[in-house]
Amino acid sequence: MNPVVKSALAGVVALAGFAPVQSFAQxxxxxxxxxxxxxGPIGSIGHVDGDVMISQVxxxxxxxxxxxLDFGSRVVVGGKGSASVHVGGCNLSVPANSTLDISRVENKICLNVLGSEQTAQTGGSNNNNNTPLYIFGGMALGAGILAATADKDHGVSQ
Known part of the structure; x- marks a missing residue:
């Protein structure tokens, strides 16, 4: 293979390592x-008002x-509801149209409230996740490089 093509291919592979991977990272x-x-259990629900669901077995x-509440618990609050939870030193309110996820990160309990403001952004024009575009572009570029560098004179079957 031509040294210039090898260098170009190595550069493309190196650049792929720096592409945004936010959708793959937790x-x-x-x-x-x-x-x-x-x-266990690691916590409890303080109050419930309106439409509130909790994950169960x-x-x-x-x-x-x-x-x-334990690891993996999820509290989902509907449009006309609210809840509060008590886990360790955390006392959180979970407002309407929100979800509370409980997980373990190393030796800590992680409570993460995802509210309606995050949900509204996922489909809006502020969504800058171009990962599918980068994947498709990389595949197209790789196919183009392979086609350009194919050794047509020394095929296996002639």
């Missing part, structure tokens, strides 16, 4: 983080004040 930011004490069910 967002580890927490609305509130607290130390994990190694006991068999799917989602209605949330109730005093209900236990």
């Amino acid at each position: 967002d580890a930011s927490c609305t509130c983080a607290t130390a994990y004490q190694g006991v 068999a799917g989602y069910g209605p949330a109730q004040a005093g209900g236990a």
Whole structure:
């Protein structure tokens, strides 16, 4: 293969490593983080008002004040609802049209409230996630380089 083509191909591969990968990375930011004490359940629901659901073993069910929370719990609040949760040192309000996810990040409990403002941005014009465009462009560029560098004179079957 031509050294110039090899260098160009190496450059394309190197640039691919710097492409944005935000859709593949897990967002580890927490609305509130607290130390994990190694006991379960890790928290509870404080109050429930209106349409509030909680994840359970068999799917989602209605949330109730005093209900236990553990890792993997998700509290979903509808348009006419609200809730509060108590986990370790975190006391959070979950407003209408929001979701609370509870996960473990290293030795901490991570509570992450995703509200209607995040949901509204995912479909709006402020969405700058061009990952599919980069993937398609990289595939097209790679196919073009392969086609340009194909050794047509020394094929396997002649």
